[in-house]
Amino acid sequence: MQRRTFLKAAALTTAGITAVTGLxxxxxxxxxxxxxxxxxxxxxxxxxxxxxxxxxxxxxHVGNRFDYQYLIDSFREAQALDPDFVVYTGDYVSYEGPEQHRQLDEVLAHTVRGKLGTVGILGNHDYGKNWSEIDVAERINEQLTAAGITVLRNARTTVADLTFLGIDDYYSPNFAPQLIMEHHDPAAPTVALCHNPDVCDLDVWNGYRGWILAGHTHGGQCKPPFLPPPLLPVENERYTAGTFDLYDGRTLYINRALGHLWPVRFNVRPEITVFRLRGEA
Structure with missing residues (x-):
């Protein structure tokens, strides 16, 4: 009886832990x-x-997969920080159809903008189905521009003496980093933006030395303690989340994402990153 009671209690405890973890x-x-x-x-x-x-x-990832009021609330929290610069590193929608354009406009009505400048790039999901619908990307580009975001598509801009290089998405038909990297000024204080961190391993950087801000991985969204996340949408599985020294003068930072493809996360909280600029010693 004692063994049977123990096994029953263990089963109930396991079921309870599973339910709480799932919730x-x-x-x-x-x-x-x-x-x-x-x-x-x-x-x-x-x-x-x-x-x-x-x-x-x-x-x-504005769309139908989670209540995007959460994004609006998060934008309001970020606005309270009164940032000087704001950068957006892609995947504004989880595109299923034209409805996402209306939804995105609802969220962009609360866009977080920098006092000095606001720039962004596109991600693979911003190119619609199979990352190939150029008309979807063009419409999203227009929406972002109307919201006060300068969208860099293989382009550069200088704001308050800080240069931003923006590379269009790796998987998109418009991926062409050579258009800006061939002519970058190594003396200019610069921050580079690319959605997919795998681009860091390509021979396209032409001696660039500086920060690269990326997203795309969501940190895997679920990560067992002390182990790497089991699923990552990148070729280089080193690129999970956080800061990476690329050992050639470049520093990569991968944001864990504010939204989600599906609203399931474990040990990988959603993130907005707040950088404090300082001169390099």
């Missing part, structure tokens, strides 16, 4: 936003930009 991964962690704070040392940073803040927001 947590589905209803709590996907909406438990973390503001991650990091220093960003930049070569030749103008003294006037010392201590300024740069927010990175990535992979919001």
């Amino acid at each position: 947590y991964t589905w209803r709590i962690e996907p909406y438990w936003l973390e503001f991650v704070r990091r220093d960003m040392p930049i070569r030749n940073l103008p003294p006037a930009l010392e201590g300024k803040t740069l927010l990175q927001i990535s992979d919001i």
Whole structure:
């Protein structure tokens, strides 16, 4: 009887733990936003930009798969930080059809903008089905521009003496990093944006030395403690989330994403990154 009672109690405990874990991964962690704070040392940073803040927001994935009021609420929290620069690193929608354009406009009515500048790039999901619908990307580009985001599609812009290089998505028909990397100024204080971190392993950087901000991985969304995430949408499985020294003067930062493809997360909280700019010693 004692053994039978023990086994029954163990089974009930296991079932309870499973239920609580499932509830947590589905209803709590996907909406438990973390503001991650990091220093960003930049070569030749103008003294006037010392201590300024740069927010990175990535992979919001507006669509039908979760209540995007969460995104609006998160944008409001980010606005309260009064950032100097804001960068968006792609995947604004989980595209299924034209309805996502209307939904995106609802979210973009609350766009987080920087006092000095707001720039962004597109991700693979912004190219619609099979990452190949150019008309979808063009419409999203128009929506972002109307919301006050300067969209860089293999282009550069300089805002308050800080240069941003924006590479269009790796999987898209418009991926052409050579259009800007062939002519970048190595002396200019610069931040590069590319959605998919696998681009960092391509021979396209032409001696660039500086920060690269990416997204795409969502940190795997679910990660067992002390183990790497089992599923990552990248070729280089080193690229999970956080800061990576690329050992050639480049530093990669991968944001864990604000939104989700599906609202399930474990040990990988959604993130908005708050960088503090400082001159490189």
